Amino acid sequence: MGGRLIPPTDELCSPLYAKSPDGSDMWWRNIFENPTAVQFDHRVLVCGGFILTRINDLCLECRQAMTTYLSTALLYASTFRPALRAILPPMTRMNAAAAFAMANLQVLLGISTLIYLVPVPVAAAHQAGSVALLSAMVHLLVTLRKPGMAARMWRQAYSKAKNTGSC
Numbered sequence: 573m574g575g576r577l578i579p580p581t582d583e584l585c586s587p588l589y590a591k592s593p594d595g596s597d598m599w600w601r602n603i604f605e606n607p608t609a610v611q612f613d614h615r616v617l618v619c620g621g622f623i624l625t626r627i628n629d630l631c632l633e634c635r636q637a638m639t640t641y642l643s644t645a646l647l648y649a650s651t652f653r654p655a656l657r658a659i660l661p662p663m664t665r666m667n668a669a670a671a672f673a674m675a676n677l678q679v680l681l682g683i684s685t686l687i688y689l690v691p692v693p694v695a696a697a698h699q700a701g702s703v704a705l706l707s708a709m710v711h712l713l714v715t716l717r718k719p720g721m722a723a724r725m726w727r728q729a730y731s732k733a734k735n736t737g738s739c
Contacts, residue, residue: 583608637682640705641675647712648672667712674705 578584589605590598602609650656651668681698688694719727 579608579612584612585609637679641679644672644675644705644709661715664712664715667708667715671705671708671712674701674708677701678705 584606585599585602586606586608587595587598589601590596591601603613604610648668648671651660651665657665678698678701681694681701685691685694685698
């Protein structure tokens with residue numbers, strides 16, 4: 573654009589592109605037919621679209637990260653309630669602590685990735701951390717699962733055999 577961010581006004585809105593004698597179509601004809609104005613329109617739309625897309629992506633990522641962190645923190649905090657602590661298996665309480673620790677590590681890796689301008693090893697560790705956090709949450713859910721009928725029957729048979737001394 574001639575070494576400038578915005579072209580000169582006389583080039584941007586030139587009366588040469590008006591077709592009607594009174595010049596009433598000058599503004600819209602310049603938008604679509606003036607090469608300088610078309611280039612400027614393109615630049616503004618691309619930059620504006622890019623900025624809006626990045627803002628939307630950043631907001632979405634922040635919401636997802638905050639939701640994941642908050643839900644993990646609340647889950648971990650709920651394991652300290654006496655009524656819930658009494659009925660939760662010890663493995664579930666331990667896995668809730670591990671999932672919360674992994675969420676904290678994931679937050680630290682994410683912040684470090686942004687602060688240090690996305691170094692590949694830290695960014696890769698952040699990506700791997702997301703898989704580890706997902707795995708920790710799935711393992712936590714597995715510990716909350718009620719055993720099926722077959723598992724209960726095996727446990728009863730095992731405890732019966734253990735009590736009779738045939739195990």
